[in-house]
Amino acid sequence: MTTASDIDRTPAVTSLRHKDLLGIADLSSEEITLVLDTAEAMKEVGTRPIKKVPALRGKTVVNLFFEPSTRTRTSFEIAEKRLSADTLNIATSTSSVVKGETLADTALNLEAMSPDMIVLRHSSSGACHFLSRICRSAIINAGDGMHEHPTQALLDAFTIRERKKQLAGLKVAIIGDLLHSRVLRSNIQLLTKMGAHVWVCGPPTLIPTDIRRFGVQSTSRVDEAIVDADVIMLLRIQLERMEGAYFPSLREYFRVFGMTEDRLRLARPDVMIMHPGPMNRGVEIASEVADGPYSVILDQVANGVAVRMAVLYLLAGGTDEEAA
Amino acid sequence: MPVVMDADRISRTLARIAHEIVERNKGVDDLALVGVRTRGVPLARRLARSLKEITGHDVPTGALDITLYRDDLMRHAVGPQPTVRRTEIQFSIDNRKILLVDDVLYTGRTTRAALDALIDYGRPKGIQLIVLVDRGHRELPIKADYVGKNLPTSPEESVQVRLLEIDGQDEVVLEGGAA
Numbered sequence: 001m002t003t004a005s006d007i008d009r010t011p012a013v014t015s016l017r018h019k020d021l022l023g024i025a026d027l028s029s030e031e032i033t034l035v036l037d038t039a040e041a042m043k044e045v046g047t048r049p050i051k052k053v054p055a056l057r058g059k060t061v062v063n064l065f066f067e068p069s070t071r072t073r074t075s076f077e078i079a080e081k082r083l084s085a086d087t088l089n090i091a092t093s094t095s096s097v098v099k100g101e102t103l104a105d106t107a108l109n110l111e112a113m114s115p116d117m118i119v120l121r122h123s124s125s126g127a128c129h130f131l132s133r134i135c136r137s138a139i140i141n142a143g144d145g146m147h148e149h150p151t152q153a154l155l156d157a158f159t160i161r162e163r164k165k166q167l168a169g170l171k172v173a174i175i176g177d178l179l180h181s182r183v184l185r186s187n188i189q190l191l192t193k194m195g196a197h198v199w200v201c202g203p204p205t206l207i208p209t210d211i212r213r214f215g216v217q218s219t220s221r222v223d224e225a226i227v228d229a230d231v232i233m234l235l236r237i238q239l240e241r242m243e244g245a246y247f248p249s250l251r252e253y254f255r256v257f258g259m260t261e262d263r264l265r266l267a268r269p270d271v272m273i274m275h276p277g278p279m280n281r282g283v284e285i286a287s288e289v290a291d292g293p294y295s296v297i298l299d300q301v302a303n304g305v306a307v308r309m310a311v312l313y314l315l316a317g318g319t320d321e322e323a324a
Numbered sequence: 325m326p327v328v329m330d331a332d333r334i335s336r337t338l339a340r341i342a343h344e345i346v347e348r349n350k351g352v353d354d355l356a357l358v359g360v361r362t363r364g365v366p367l368a369r370r371l372a373r374s375l376k377e378i379t380g381h382d383v384p385t386g387a388l389d390i391t392l393y394r395d396d397l398m399r400h401a402v403g404p405q406p407t408v409r410r411t412e413i414q415f416s417i418d419n420r421k422i423l424l425v426d427d428v429l430y431t432g433r434t435t436r437a438a439l440d441a442l443i444d445y446g447r448p449k450g451i452q453l454i455v456l457v458d459r460g461h462r463e464l465p466i467k468a469d470y471v472g473k474n475l476p477t478s479p480e481e482s483v484q485v486r487l488l489e490i491d492g493q494d495e496v497v498l499e500g501g502a503a
Contacts, residue, residue, distance in 0.1 A: 015404030034407075041389060041408040050444040053392035083392075310408075313392075317405030 011037060016314050020132045020139040023148035024189040032190060036158050038310035039303070045082055046305060056085035056316055060115040063089045064106070065142070066097065066122045071277055071301060072142050072151075076119050079308035085116075107131050117315065120144070125182075138315045146180050152276050153186035155307040157194065159300050160231055163272055168195030173225040173267075175257060176235030176284050178218075179206045179246075183276045184235060188214045201225035202235075202257065205246040222257050229267040233274045234259055234284045250283050260286045264294065272296050328475060328483075329496035334456070337472040338367070341454060342374035344470055349421060354449065356384040356420045360438050361409050363427040364388075366489040367456060371425065386413035388424075393437035411441070418446040427485040429455040432466035457496055459483050477501075 012030040024032075045053055061080045065073050073089065080087040090110075097106060103122070110118065117138040120128050125145030132139045143149040161167055172191055178184050178200050191198050198216040200207070201224075211218050219225055226232055237253060247253050264271065273285075273294045281287045290297060329337070349355060352375050359368030365387045372385045389409040391397075397405070424438055435453060442451065456472040461479055473496070477483060481501035488494050 011407055014407050038408050041391075041410045044410050044412070045392075048444060049446060053444070054440075055392040055397055313408065314405055 015317060019315065020128070020141075021150055021311055021315060022128045022132060022139065022141050024150050024153050024186045024193070025148070027150075027190075027193075029193045032154070032157065032194060035154055035307065035310050035314065036161060038314060039154075039158050039306045042082075042309035042313070043303065043306035045309070046302075052082050052084060054084045055313055056080070056083040059085045059117070059316055060113075061085045061087050061117045061119060061312070062110055062115045062137075063087060063119045063142075064110070064121070065090065066092045066103075066120075066127075067143070069121055069142070071304070072121065075301070075304040076140075076142060076151075076308050079305050079312055082305070083309055083312055085312070103127060103130070104134060107135055111135050111137060117312065140311060140315065143182055145182065146185070147182050148186045149182040149276075150186050151304070151308055151311060152183050153190040154311070155300055155304040156187055156233065156274060156276070157190055158303045158307050159274065159296055160272065162299075162303070163296070164230060167191060170196045170230040171199065171228055171268075172196050172231040172233060173199045173201060173229040174233045174235065175201045175222060175225060175259070177206050177237050177246075178202045178211065178235070179208055180238045181235045187233065188216050192216065199225040199229070203247045203253070222263065223266055226263065227266045229271055231272045231274060232259065232264075232267060233276075234279075235276070236278065237280055237283050250280075254283055254286075258282070258284060258286060259289050261288055261292070264289060274300060277301070326498050327495050328498050329457075329473060331488075331494035334472075334494045334496065337456065338370050339374055341470045341472060342371055342378055345371070345375065345423065345454075346378055348469075352379050352381050352383050354420050355423060356386065356415060356417065357423045357425060358386045358388050358413065358417075358438075358442065360424065360426040360434060361387055361389045363485050363487055363490060364425045366487050367427060367454075368423075368425040369489075371423070371454070384415040386415065387411060388413065388438055388441055390434060390437040390441050393441045395433055395437065413445055416446055417442065417448045419449050422448045422451045423454055424451055425454045427456050427487075428483050429453070429458045429466075429468050429471075430461055430483075432462045432464035435466050436464050456485060457483055 011034055013034050016031050018026055063076055077087055115137050119140045119142050121142040122144050125147035127144045128139050128141040141148055141150055188198050192215045200216050200218045201222055204220050207218055271294050275297050279285055357368040357372050359365035368385050372383050375383045389411045391406050391408045452469040454470040455468045457475050458468055458471045459475045459477040478501050482499045484497045484499055486493055486495050
């Protein structure tokens with residue numbers, strides 16, 4: 001049981017500095033802690049008989065998705081509804097984008113109808129930064145190209161913190177397609193800011209040459225990455241973003257890098273297995289690991305709603321500077 | 325800065341309220357205490373201890389955060405959002421009499437938010453309001469069932485309740501104003 005004094009500790013910061021959430025790059029470790037603490041309160045809302053609070057009543061949130069997404073879009077929509085916001089979903093296949101409208105025109109037309117927030121998923125890196133410059137609404141990045149996916153990294157951190165109590169000092173191994181992964185870029189920034197030791201691992205052709213600049217260790221030897229790991233995060237092999245041949249075959253990838261029960265013995269006995277989804281079973285992860293006792297993959301999905309509620313709630317307010 | 329209640333006074337007042345609860349409800353069956361964050365929570369826990377001493381029965385105790393129900397939440401065009409804390413009510417409130425505990429009753433807006441929040445957890449048999457200090461100036465038709473101390477104040481003054489569990493000492497202080 002938590003004592004009154006630790007529940008009521010004053011947070012180091014009480015608001016986010018920016019009107020948008022474009023990437024983990026813009027967040028300080030104190031802001032990350034604020035989002036995670038707020039998400040703990042939001043998680044409780046999802047356990048009530050009536051899973052809805054009136055906090056964002058009268059706010060309009062547009063979910064603008066230019067790439068296919070089930071998990072992230074559904075998660076944002078549930079989060080918005082639990083906070084009583086009015087939501088609308090625009091997917092590319094049903095929008096004027098198929099008629100040739102540009103991103104800027106789509107956004108400005110939506111803005112003319114005064115939404116308060118726009119949640120954007122786009123295949124181009126930097127699309128959210130572009131919108132934040134031309135829109136008054138708060139922009140939340142739900143994944144932009146190969147750049148960032150900040151709410152995924154926040155929900156991963158929340159899931160790790162829930163089990164391990166803190167992020168500092170943990171060994172986290174991230175294995176898979178490092179080159180095309182926005183989840184990786186957001187996660188390594190968040191984890192290193194919070195003091196975790198991050199190892200990244202993948203075929204040499206899929207390791208960005210400047211990856212060490214982020215303060216992580218990189219290797220192509222999977223055993224080296226996972227030995228004594230507290231957390232193993234597997235990334236999807238993104239066949240849709242691969243134009244060339246990065247490795248001989250999916251079967252060979254599984255043999256060299258796939259996470260199997262055998263391989264798992266090198267990690268710590270209380271290791272957590274994570275995957276942002278969607279999984280390629282038998283490519284980056286064996287089914288018995290995905291469904292096994294170390295897997296927290298479905299916890300990640302459940303926590304996604306709480307973390308997105310926290311982000312929506314915090315961005316719906318202003319900043320300390322505006323108030324002054 | 326006048327101290328209007330010291331540690332002894334607070335402790336005697338809570339003991340008196342605990343006896344009133346038992347008398348009015350003819351025991352503690354079906355009762356549960358819910359403290360409004362922040363300082364209602366330690367007050368609710370202290371009342372639970374007193375009720376246990378008087379009757380020998382445990383009264384379930386929870387903590388309620390009303391931030392997401394505040395009526396001024398989205399009215400500030402700018403300014404940061406208030407910090408949200410966790411609500412912890414680990415029992416069903418259906419068909420129980422809920423004793424809602426807060427430190428200071430002022431405009432009544434916090435109590436209004438607390439009533440809305442509670443109703444989202446179920447349908448209690450009844451809700452009774454306990455406050456350590458009633459300082460007047462109500463803006464809503466809300467009245468406490470148990471009052472520790474009625475304290476006439478002016479709107480310019482502020483009433484600070486400090487509790488051992490949070491602030492390191494027990495006292496109620498009246499601050500500011502013309503005096």
